[in-house]
Amino acid sequence: MKASELFFPTLKEDPADAEAISHKLMVRAGLVRQLAAGLYIFLPLGQRVMDKICRIIREEMNQIGAQEITMPILHPAEIWQQTGRYDEIGDEMFRLKDRGGREMVLGMTHEEVITWLAAREIRSYRDLPQVWYQIQTKLRDEARPKSGILRTREFVMKDSYSFDKDEEWLEYNYQRHVKAYTRIFHRCGLRFYMVESDPGMMGGATAHEFMAPSGAGEDEVALCKCGYAANLELARSMVYSPNFPEAGREEVATPGVRTIAEVAAFLDVTPDLLIKSLLLITEQGEPVLAMVRGDHELQESKMARVVGSYRPAHPEEMREIAGAEAGFIGPVGLDIRKIADDSLKAGIFVTGANKDGYHIEGVVPGRDFDTGYADIRRVKPGEKCPECEHPLSLERVIEIGNIFKLGTRYSESMGARFLDEDGIERPIIMGSYGIGPARIAAATVEQLSDEKGIVWPAAISPxxxxxxxxxxxxxxxxxxxxxxxxxxxxxxxxxxxxxxxxxxxxxxxxxxxxxxxxxxxxxxxxxxxxxxxxxxxxxxxxxxxxxxxxxxxxxxxxxxx
RNA sequence: CGGGGUGUGGCUCAGCCUGGUAGAGCGCACGGUUCGGGACCGUGAGGUCGGCGGUUCAAAUCCGCCCACCCCGACCA
The missing domain is CATH 3.40.50.800 (Anticodon-binding domain)
Incomplete structure (x- = not known):
């Protein structure tokens, strides 16, 4: 190809609305142009990169026996109503009506469609296993598109779906995807980690994410040299136990002293001897008190797994429920649902007194108040690995792929069943596996570029x-x-x-x-x-x-x- | 959705505070000199100053509403 005939409008200066390195460089190098927030045009060079990435993905998917299909992007709302996600998802899904007034949606993923297909065409264990995949555009009305091509409202995605007769076969297909993904990301020249992840709205049991380290990433992972690696949303750690003083339980005046740092300084104790109490209101409108140690922070996704979605209480609600303002709230005498972090199971702590300007010293969880326990704290770097006790490190990452064991969540609700060897009707066991080609491109640019521009690995270079x-x-x-x-x-x-x-x-x-x-x-x-x-x-x-x-x-x- | 920021030739920006009829650099076109690391000289084209409304003799500039885009947060298969 001659450069004189190639359309590749390069820019000397960084575009004003770009922040991420990959965004700046991909625009400057003439790979993409932005049409609107979260909507990008791929120019010839960008298209070549995407084609190469998709080609690698196809080769490796075909290699594990996956079969490519193409599905509609416009879906009848009905299939989403069948799985319940039509109501669960909310504003993130584009919704519209056709001329006949029928409710339609634009596909943000394809579990519903592919399960609809499987429900009709798979009847016997002899038809299993199957792995079908698509490389297609998905649409999501993102709350906040950002970082150029990293988070867009319309994006190409490779999604594969496995259909198996039992858990063993699912595990087999899951592991085959792990192998294929590893090969794909290696071939694309990326540094990446495979980490444990939160199944989230996919509603499955086991899930992993493939993460490319980059400062432009939106996620954080905890890593250990032993191989433990997990998304911070669910990462675990071991924490030390502080030396607790032999203080008796006593209310102390702490006028105007609200934050953990202020209370610790005022009472001359370390923050790890305090309980941080956060009043939350669940989706059902129920108040819940979340407690973590003073030196810890609440990990919201962990908390949400315990109580469902929630929001922080408003100041008036704090007054009404706890009888005090933020900074003086505590578990003692508070008759609402309570969840304490596991690190609070034993010890003697300082807490809010539910009375403005007062705290209580010498509070013993279990003796002075009842509470449920769960791991709800956010892992900090340097805390010990739950597997091997070496210190954990944290790293910011771009999610480039994920794999989920869906189980029967979709097959049950859409009637995708088969007859097993004994003639018994059973739901198909499913898995779902995604890769974002544009994110591979952006992550590569983030990881390899220098002050002069992009540095492509040969495999995906235009x-x-x-x-x-x-x-x-x-x-x-x-x-x-x-x-x-x-x-x-x-x-x-x-x-x-x-x-x-x-x-x-x-x-x-x-x-x-x-x-x-x-x-x-x-x-x-x-x-x-x-x-x-x-x-x-x-x-x-x-x-x-x-x-x-x-x-x-x-x-x-x-x-x- | 909450907070912050920005909208002025194709691009990056100045002008706005203190109202007087729009600029620079780059890019583009033409001519010339150049030619192994984004050259130089000359000439030229190109702008509803995001939109609507208001104030004023007069609005890019002041006021109000709206829109778009970016960043932080919430959200995120």
């Missing part, structure tokens, strides 16, 4: 080599570049020939911005020496190859990039 022809007007140079282009093309290497009549500096700058793994240069020097200069984009190391050997050498080099 072109494998960027051939800079210094002076297109020079017949000899042009002929040499054409020859090299021919040799490389014959060797199956995708080359972008920059034959534009612009200054060399601009060509080099564009080449580095686009980020093809190899930059080749043909100029006066190459003419004199019969060589081609080769720069490896990553690290920008240069070398020269004689023209005759160039194709072989370059092919060889590309294997390593």
């Amino acid at each position: 072109f494998e080599a960027h051939l800079v022809l210094m002076q297109p007007a020079d017949k000899e140079q042009a002929a040499m570049a054409a020859k090299l282009y021919g040799l490389l093309s014959a060797a199956g290497i995708e080359v972008l020939l920059d034959d534009r009549d612009i200054r060399p500096g601009a060509k080099f700058a564009d080449a580095e911005l686009l980020g093809c793994p190899l930059r080749l240069t043909i100029g006066k020097r190459s003419l004199a020496e019969e060589t081609v200069e080769v720069q490896i984009r990553r690290g920008r190391e240069e070398q020269k190859f004689p023209l005759g050997e160039a194709a072989d050498k370059i092919a060889e080099l590309l294997e390593t990039l």
Whole structure:
């Protein structure tokens, strides 16, 4: 492909509305353009990257026996009503009516459609297992699209769904997906972790996420060198037990002293001797008191698993329910549902007295108040791994893929059943497995770019080599570049020939911005020496190859990039 | 949905406080000199100043409402 014919509008300056590195670079390199919040046009270069990623995904999915299908994106509301998600999901789903007034939705995922299909076509254990997948656009009315291509309202997704007769077969298909995903992300050149994750709205039992470390990520994971890795939403840890003083239970005046830090300083104790009490109101309108140790924070997703969705109480509600304002609330004498973090099972603590300006010292959970216990605290770096007790580290990550054991949640509600070997009718056991190709692209840019621009791994680069022809007007140079282009093309290497009549500096700058793994240069020097200069984009190391050997050498080099 | 910010040629921005009829750099077109790291000189095209309404002799500028986009939070298969 000639650069003079390729549409790739590059920008010298960062776009004003971009924050994330991948967003800035993908716009600057002419890969994408934004149409509206969370809606992107993929330009030719961006399309090439997406095509390559999708091709890798197809190869690896086919490799594990998955079969590609295409499903409608426009769905009748009815199938979503059948699984109950029509009402559960809310504003995130685009809803509309057709001309006949029938309720329709735009698919944000395809469990309903694929289960509808399975319900009709799968009858016997002999029909199982099946793994079907799609690479299609999904639509979600995101509350907050952000970070360029990382979180959009319309996005392509590879989703596969497994159908099995029992848990063992599900586990088998789950593990095959783990293998396929690992290969896919390796081939795309990404650094990633597989972590335990919260099944969330997919409603299954076991789930893992594939996470690419990047500061632009929206999630955090806890990692241990023993291999323990979990999304912070459910990560566990072990915490030390502080030395508790032998204080008797006593109410103390703490006028105007509200925050943990203030109370600890006022009473001259460490924060880990305090109980932080948070008054919450559940979706049903019931008050719940959440308690964590003073040096800990509430992990909201963990709390939500215990009590369902909730919100913090308003100041008036605190007054009404606890009889005190924020900062003086505590569990003693408070007759509402209580959930304390596991770290509060034993000890002697300071708590709010439910009376403005007062705290209580010497409070013993279980003796002075009744409470339920659960792991509801947020893991902090340095806390001990629950598996091996080494210190945990935290890292920010981009979710690039996930795998869920769905079980029978969808097959039950949609009547997807089969007859087993004994002639007994049973629901199909399902799994669901997603990958976001655009996120792979963005995560790669985040992980590998440098101050000059993008650094693509060869496997997903829009072109494998960027051939800079210094002076297109020079017949000899042009002929040499054409020859090299021919040799490389014959060797199956995708080359972008920059034959534009612009200054060399601009060509080099564009080449580095686009980020093809190899930059080749043909100029006066190459003419004199019969060589081609080769720069490896990553690290920008240069070398020269004689023209005759160039194709072989370059092919060889590309294997390593 | 709550909080914050920004909307001015294609892009990045200045001008707004203190109202007087729109600028710069880059990009683009043409001519010339250049040509191995985003050149230089000259000429030129290009703007409903996000929208609507108000105040005023006069609004990019002041006031009100609305819209769009970005960031933080809530939310997130």
